[in-house]
Amino acid sequence: MKRIVALFSAVVLCMGLAVPAMAAGGYGPYSVKDSAGKDWSFTSAKVEERTITLDWFGETMEEKASVIVVEPGSSITYSEGYGTYMEYIKNGDRYAPVEATVGEISETVTTNELFRDNIGMISFSTGTNFTEVYVVLGDGSSQPQPDNGFSDVAANAWYAEPVKWAVEKGITSGTSANTFSPDMTCTTAQILTFLWRANGSPAPTINNPFTNMANDAYYASAAVWAYEKGLVSGSSFEGDTPCTRSATVTYLWKLAEKPVVAAADFTDVAADAEYAQAVAWAVQQGITAGTSAKTFSPDMTCTRGQIVTFLYRDMA
Template sequence: MQDPNDWRYDGVYGVAAAGLITGYDNGLFGVDDSLSTAQLITILWRYAEPEASSNTDPSAVLNKTYLIDVEDFQYYTAAVNWAFENGVVHGMQTPQGYILDPNSPVSTERAMTILANYLTKDEPAMSAQEVDGFLLKCTDGSSVSEWARPSMAWALKTRMISGYDTASGREIRPWENIARGRFAVILNNGMETGALPPNNPGIIPD
């Protein structure tokens, strides 16, 4: 990220300065790399619980959830335990059991749902009319999954996301696998608007 004209530039350096995402050991941020569910949850955990996360040894952490694809002793295991206990994630039901799919890319609508689960737990729910009002401002707002509609509307309302300007109007692309650079912009938007409250986040070597 050396080009200050890149639309992700301020977001990347903003979250790096805040210690939310520091990039890889090779000195790259990976702006175009897809963000995984495990990475997203780890970022939130380190933000919410900086002391606990900085003192946790991943090699000693067992999966305490009923999510069958969450492995013991992984960098994300403690984060998932925290997220599950606090209602940030619930998993997806399959014939074999509930899964998290931790290492797969996370879509925009799922990422916003996870963020909203954490950030809006003490806030009143948006009305159906309010949700419709925000989503209908986007040309692809009707394609948002039913379960993600309140969270995507909240993200628009708080200006965490603004979407892409296109010839046909503004798009939020709910099914797009969210890239690390775009997620950095979203987090930075949250810090600037106050949707992401000030905290003392730990450094995240992800």
């Protein structure tokens, strides 16, 4: 089988890899479609020029390539169903494919799960020509030490400044004395609490409208405030539901008094979708961008790092 290492520029142009603005050499979110048309979304990755030496079943090959490097401790999400990939054992500076083994990914996995034991690299095919994309684990020890008090937020992480801002403003805090958990999924209760705090933590002016929410829940005041603001409705509050990209931009758009803007050109955002205007507005304001040139991924869930970044871009 002919294997081709994908140059990053080709990936960007042909497969729609989402490229965020970031500091040189820094990590950031990426998304790329595989040959089945499904998204591989990396919460924290970067691209480096490397020479890869492959021990391809007795044949040694060297390839100069732009390789996707994922940050240790981050996660990778597969958009739908099961995706397959090849695994490679690292032996010194060489990578040998694991014979007769095909890995599977479904939903979200961490780098610890993906690069278990002595697996040093994976690859999956993209496009109609089944071009191989190589993914390796970054060196966590090379990360600059954090200056924000959190051991899991590197100084050059793409969300480092938003995390620092959110903590300083009292919008959120760490999940422990020295961790922020930027890759943890953000729930509806959490994002509404962040927004409530960012808007001054106002006291509710109405009684609790939710039959399933205790008045002493940590998010109770935030949920009632969100109800008053029209961010949520109904008699049941689903606070544990993961917050999606479309829900996040809709909350921010409503708080901005629902400005009308030109529609965004995303194939997965219908013109009559309830969040269509919110998506277009958020992109116009630079709060977020698509996960590729043509997709927004409205149902993709958001992490704590992503949510504070959205808020930072909107409010800071």
